[in-house]
Amino acid sequence: MAAAERVRSAACRLARRLTWRGLLLVALLVWAAQQALLLFPGETLRDRLLYRVAVIREPSGVIITKKASQLPDSAFSEEQKATLRTVFQWATTPTTRCVRQSTFGGQPYLSSQIETHILEGDRPVCFDAGFSIADPTRPCVVYSFGIKDDWSFDDAMARFGCEVHAFDPSIGAAPERRPSGVRFHPVGIGRNDHVNVYGWRIRTLDTVVRELGHAQRPRLSYLKVDGEGAEFDMLSQQLLDARGERALDKFDQIGMEVHFRKAPETEMEFYSRVANLTVRLRQRGWEVAESVPNKIYNKWFHFPGLDKPASHMFDMLLLRPQRV
Structure with missing residues (x-):
């Protein structure tokens, strides 16, 4: 007492x-x-803990939403709205699940405007049965398009034991081989072989596979693409142009950042092509295992035909298990 x-x-x-x-x-x-602890649309508590976010996006802690188009929704036909729904439903709706998944790479995002501990450049990799990277008896080969100044994913995969080829025509001279063993090629990925207005060499995926001597290999492990829109050029060449050797079929995982376009009133041809690509991907066995809105860009947009705002950039993992 x-x-x-x-x-x-x-x-x-x-x-x-x-x-x-x-x-x-x-x-x-x-x-x-x-x-x-405030979670943003599409973000889970696991995401918050995984990426160790302290202060993100705006000081107010909210997503900024804007209209994607200057025109009212009524200016778009029902067919156009359905096309936009098809594209964003594909980008936001996982259709399969990876049980044994790990994350490779990533470095803190540095910003002069806001305090942040966001980890960017990290990529999910699936180790479920049926994927070549999960089979220690098979060689692991990784293609990584789009480096800029972040080699973290490439170095991590090389340390894991993979043969890694990194591609980026925009970063100037770089060693042909990094200390980690990553092999660098000053080449970009695109819909056809050409030299663009910046003087960069652009090659199709078929050409790259052939030039690296991998055309006879039945399987390649992982394709990473972060090319500011080049991902859809690569997919168009592989799935729509009805030519090429379909080098994409050699891979069983694609980790890519997809970039959609604002002002849909002028971009419906692009969205129709992407909608067609989503159908072709499913027909060839590609399923969405993960899709996360871009962690850096805090502006989401109201697109015609969508019932809620959406990011126009997503980090996605596509899987296509291949049985031996």
Whole structure:
């Protein structure tokens, strides 16, 4: 009883000392905790913990939403709206699941405008049975298009034991082989072989596979594409142009950042092509295992035909298990 009285007495003294300033401080701490745990659309608590986000996007802690088009929704036909729904449903709806998944690479995103500990450049890799990377008796070969200044994924896959080929025509001179063993090629990926207006060499996936001597290999492990829109040029050449050796069929995993376009009133030809690509991908056995809205860009858009705003950039993992 004496102990209980002492506890009760201490609690009363603490309550008397808790002035309005103390109450305000407690309220601010509670508010800060709520903001720190606020989840954004499409984000789970696992994402928040995995990427160790401290302060992200805007200081207000919310996604900024804007209209994707200057025209009202009524200016778009039902067919056009259905096309946009097809594209964004594909990009936001996983159709398969990887049980044994790991993340490779990633480095903190640096921003001069906001404090952030977001990890970017990381890629999911599936180790379920049926994927060549999960079979230690098979060689692991990774193609990585789009480097800029982030080699973390490439180096991590090389340390894992894979033969890694990294491609980027925009970063100038770089060693042909990094200390990790990654082999660098100053080449970009596209719909046809050409030299673009910047003087960059662009090659199709078929050409790259042939030039690296992999045309006779039945399987390649992983294709990463982060080319600011080049992903759809590559897929168009492979799936729509009705020519080429379909080098894409050699891979069983694609990790790519997809970039959709704003102002759909002028981009419906692009969206029709992407909608067609999603159908062709499913026909060839490609399923969406993961799709995460871009963690850096905080603006989401109201697209005609969609019932809620969406990001126009997604980090996706596509899987196509191949049985031996």
